[in-house]
Amino acid sequence: MSEHKFIVDCMHGKLARKMRLYGFDTLYDVKFDDSKVIEIAKLEGRTVITSDEALIERAKSEKLQVIWVPLDNELPRMIKIFETLKILPKIDPKRSRCPNCNSPLAIVKKKDVKDVPENVLKRKRVFYKCTGCGKIYWYGSHWKKIREFEKTLKRMLRELGEGRKNEFKR
Ligand SMILES: [Zn+2]
The missing domain is CATH 3.40.50 (Rossmann fold)
Known part of the structure:
Protein backbone atom coordinates (compact mmCIF):
# COMPACT_ATOMS: atom_id res chain seq x y z
CA MET A 1 0.00 0.00 0.00
CA LYS A 94 4.68 -3.59 10.99
CA ARG A 95 3.70 -1.31 8.13
CA SER A 96 1.65 1.19 10.10
CA ARG A 97 2.67 4.80 10.45
CA CYS A 98 2.39 6.83 13.62
CA PRO A 99 -1.13 8.32 13.81
CA ASN A 100 0.40 11.41 15.44
CA CYS A 101 3.23 12.28 13.09
CA ASN A 102 3.13 9.97 10.01
CA SER A 103 6.58 8.41 10.63
CA PRO A 104 7.03 4.64 10.23
CA LEU A 105 6.86 2.45 13.35
CA ALA A 106 9.56 -0.03 14.33
CA ILE A 107 9.43 -2.99 16.71
CA VAL A 108 11.24 -2.13 19.90
CA LYS A 109 12.68 -4.48 22.54
CA LYS A 110 10.76 -4.66 25.76
CA LYS A 111 13.80 -3.63 27.79
CA ASP A 112 14.04 -0.43 25.76
CA VAL A 113 10.42 0.53 26.36
CA LYS A 114 9.98 3.48 28.68
CA ASP A 115 7.04 5.59 29.83
CA VAL A 116 4.55 2.74 29.57
CA PRO A 117 2.34 1.74 32.55
CA GLU A 118 3.86 -1.12 34.57
CA ASN A 119 0.88 -3.45 34.06
CA VAL A 120 1.04 -2.98 30.28
CA LEU A 121 4.74 -3.72 30.27
CA LYS A 122 4.07 -6.93 32.22
CA ARG A 123 1.19 -8.17 30.07
CA LYS A 124 2.25 -7.23 26.53
CA ARG A 125 5.06 -8.77 24.53
CA VAL A 126 5.19 -6.67 21.37
CA PHE A 127 5.86 -2.95 21.35
CA TYR A 128 6.30 -0.53 18.48
CA LYS A 129 8.11 2.77 18.62
CA CYS A 130 7.55 5.70 16.29
CA THR A 131 10.77 6.48 14.44
CA GLY A 132 9.75 10.16 14.42
CA CYS A 133 8.16 11.27 17.70
CA GLY A 134 9.18 8.23 19.77
CA LYS A 135 5.67 7.36 20.91
CA ILE A 136 5.23 3.70 22.01
CA TYR A 137 2.35 1.59 20.70
CA TRP A 138 1.05 -1.85 21.68
CA TYR A 139 -2.01 -4.02 21.08
CA GLY A 140 -4.27 -2.40 23.66
CA SER A 141 -8.00 -2.52 24.28
CA HIS A 142 -8.65 -0.20 21.33
ZN1 LIG B 1 5.19 9.64 15.78
Whole structure:
Protein backbone atom coordinates (compact mmCIF):
# COMPACT_ATOMS: atom_id res chain seq x y z
CA MET A 1 0.00 0.00 0.00
CA SER A 2 2.93 2.27 0.62
CA GLU A 3 3.18 3.50 -2.96
CA HIS A 4 0.12 5.67 -2.39
CA LYS A 5 0.80 9.03 -0.80
CA PHE A 6 -1.88 11.41 0.38
CA ILE A 7 -2.58 14.84 1.71
CA VAL A 8 -5.79 15.32 3.66
CA ASP A 9 -7.51 18.70 4.02
CA CYS A 10 -7.69 20.33 7.45
CA MET A 11 -11.21 19.02 8.18
CA HIS A 12 -10.17 15.38 8.21
CA GLY A 13 -7.68 14.91 11.02
CA LYS A 14 -9.37 11.74 12.23
CA LEU A 15 -9.25 10.30 8.75
CA ALA A 16 -5.55 11.09 8.47
CA ARG A 17 -4.86 9.14 11.68
CA LYS A 18 -6.77 6.16 10.34
CA MET A 19 -4.95 6.28 6.99
CA ARG A 20 -1.60 6.25 8.79
CA LEU A 21 -2.65 3.23 10.82
CA TYR A 22 -3.28 1.48 7.50
CA GLY A 23 0.26 2.32 6.46
CA PHE A 24 -0.45 5.15 4.06
CA ASP A 25 1.95 8.07 3.98
CA THR A 26 -0.60 10.78 4.81
CA LEU A 27 0.08 14.45 5.46
CA TYR A 28 -2.30 16.52 7.53
CA ASP A 29 -1.95 19.80 9.36
CA VAL A 30 -4.65 22.16 10.63
CA LYS A 31 -2.47 24.98 9.34
CA PHE A 32 -2.65 23.80 5.70
CA ASP A 33 -4.97 26.03 3.68
CA ASP A 34 -6.14 25.03 0.18
CA SER A 35 -3.15 26.64 -1.55
CA LYS A 36 -0.72 24.81 0.71
CA VAL A 37 -2.49 21.49 0.13
CA ILE A 38 -2.24 21.99 -3.65
CA GLU A 39 1.39 23.09 -3.43
CA ILE A 40 2.49 20.05 -1.41
CA ALA A 41 0.41 17.62 -3.48
CA LYS A 42 2.10 18.88 -6.66
CA LEU A 43 5.56 18.88 -5.16
CA GLU A 44 5.37 15.40 -3.61
CA GLY A 45 2.96 13.65 -5.97
CA ARG A 46 0.27 13.21 -3.34
CA THR A 47 -3.39 12.44 -3.86
CA VAL A 48 -5.65 15.06 -2.28
CA ILE A 49 -8.44 13.78 0.00
CA THR A 50 -11.18 16.30 0.74
CA SER A 51 -14.91 17.00 1.05
CA ASP A 52 -14.48 20.55 -0.20
CA GLU A 53 -15.88 21.15 -3.71
CA ALA A 54 -13.72 24.22 -4.31
CA LEU A 55 -10.56 22.33 -3.41
CA ILE A 56 -11.56 19.45 -5.68
CA GLU A 57 -11.96 21.85 -8.60
CA ARG A 58 -8.60 23.45 -7.92
CA ALA A 59 -6.86 20.10 -7.59
CA LYS A 60 -8.38 18.88 -10.85
CA SER A 61 -7.35 22.03 -12.69
CA GLU A 62 -3.80 21.34 -11.50
CA LYS A 63 -4.10 17.77 -12.87
CA LEU A 64 -3.79 16.32 -9.39
CA GLN A 65 -5.31 13.04 -8.24
CA VAL A 66 -8.16 13.75 -5.86
CA ILE A 67 -10.54 11.61 -3.84
CA TRP A 68 -13.80 13.10 -2.65
CA VAL A 69 -14.97 11.78 0.71
CA PRO A 70 -18.30 12.41 2.46
CA LEU A 71 -18.23 14.55 5.61
CA ASP A 72 -20.60 12.43 7.72
CA ASN A 73 -18.62 9.67 9.41
CA GLU A 74 -15.61 7.41 9.29
CA LEU A 75 -17.02 4.29 7.66
CA PRO A 76 -18.33 5.86 4.42
CA ARG A 77 -15.13 7.90 4.16
CA MET A 78 -12.87 4.86 4.40
CA ILE A 79 -15.13 2.91 2.02
CA LYS A 80 -14.80 5.69 -0.52
CA ILE A 81 -10.99 5.66 -0.27
CA PHE A 82 -10.50 1.89 -0.52
CA GLU A 83 -13.12 1.70 -3.26
CA THR A 84 -11.21 4.29 -5.26
CA LEU A 85 -7.86 2.57 -4.67
CA LYS A 86 -9.39 -0.87 -5.35
CA ILE A 87 -7.59 -2.32 -2.33
CA LEU A 88 -9.00 -4.38 0.51
CA PRO A 89 -8.00 -2.90 3.88
CA LYS A 90 -5.55 -4.83 6.01
CA ILE A 91 -3.88 -3.28 9.02
CA ASP A 92 -0.39 -4.60 9.60
CA PRO A 93 1.29 -2.82 12.52
CA LYS A 94 4.68 -3.59 10.99
CA ARG A 95 3.70 -1.31 8.13
CA SER A 96 1.65 1.19 10.10
CA ARG A 97 2.67 4.80 10.45
CA CYS A 98 2.39 6.83 13.62
CA PRO A 99 -1.13 8.32 13.81
CA ASN A 100 0.40 11.41 15.44
CA CYS A 101 3.23 12.28 13.09
CA ASN A 102 3.13 9.97 10.01
CA SER A 103 6.58 8.41 10.63
CA PRO A 104 7.03 4.64 10.23
CA LEU A 105 6.86 2.45 13.35
CA ALA A 106 9.56 -0.03 14.33
CA ILE A 107 9.43 -2.99 16.71
CA VAL A 108 11.24 -2.13 19.90
CA LYS A 109 12.68 -4.48 22.54
CA LYS A 110 10.76 -4.66 25.76
CA LYS A 111 13.80 -3.63 27.79
CA ASP A 112 14.04 -0.43 25.76
CA VAL A 113 10.42 0.53 26.36
CA LYS A 114 9.98 3.48 28.68
CA ASP A 115 7.04 5.59 29.83
CA VAL A 116 4.55 2.74 29.57
CA PRO A 117 2.34 1.74 32.55
CA GLU A 118 3.86 -1.12 34.57
CA ASN A 119 0.88 -3.45 34.06
CA VAL A 120 1.04 -2.98 30.28
CA LEU A 121 4.74 -3.72 30.27
CA LYS A 122 4.07 -6.93 32.22
CA ARG A 123 1.19 -8.17 30.07
CA LYS A 124 2.25 -7.23 26.53
CA ARG A 125 5.06 -8.77 24.53
CA VAL A 126 5.19 -6.67 21.37
CA PHE A 127 5.86 -2.95 21.35
CA TYR A 128 6.30 -0.53 18.48
CA LYS A 129 8.11 2.77 18.62
CA CYS A 130 7.55 5.70 16.29
CA THR A 131 10.77 6.48 14.44
CA GLY A 132 9.75 10.16 14.42
CA CYS A 133 8.16 11.27 17.70
CA GLY A 134 9.18 8.23 19.77
CA LYS A 135 5.67 7.36 20.91
CA ILE A 136 5.23 3.70 22.01
CA TYR A 137 2.35 1.59 20.70
CA TRP A 138 1.05 -1.85 21.68
CA TYR A 139 -2.01 -4.02 21.08
CA GLY A 140 -4.27 -2.40 23.66
CA SER A 141 -8.00 -2.52 24.28
CA HIS A 142 -8.65 -0.20 21.33
CA TRP A 143 -7.23 -2.86 19.02
CA LYS A 144 -10.47 -4.88 19.15
CA LYS A 145 -12.39 -1.85 17.95
CA ILE A 146 -9.96 -1.30 15.09
CA ARG A 147 -10.31 -4.94 13.99
CA GLU A 148 -14.12 -4.76 14.20
CA PHE A 149 -14.07 -1.63 12.09
CA GLU A 150 -11.86 -3.35 9.55
CA LYS A 151 -14.18 -6.36 9.35
CA THR A 152 -17.18 -4.13 8.63
CA LEU A 153 -15.17 -2.15 6.10
CA LYS A 154 -14.09 -5.32 4.28
CA ARG A 155 -17.57 -6.77 4.23
CA MET A 156 -19.05 -3.60 2.73
CA LEU A 157 -16.28 -3.34 0.14
CA ARG A 158 -16.81 -6.97 -0.88
CA GLU A 159 -20.52 -6.32 -1.31
CA LEU A 160 -19.70 -3.33 -3.50
CA GLY A 161 -17.14 -5.39 -5.45
CA GLU A 162 -19.53 -8.25 -6.13
CA GLY A 163 -21.69 -5.91 -8.17
CA ARG A 164 -18.63 -5.19 -10.28
CA LYS A 165 -17.00 -8.59 -10.67
CA ASN A 166 -14.99 -8.29 -7.51
CA GLU A 167 -12.43 -5.82 -8.65
CA PHE A 168 -10.71 -5.43 -5.30
CA LYS A 169 -7.23 -6.77 -4.83
CA ARG A 170 -5.09 -7.04 -1.77
ZN1 LIG B 1 5.19 9.64 15.78
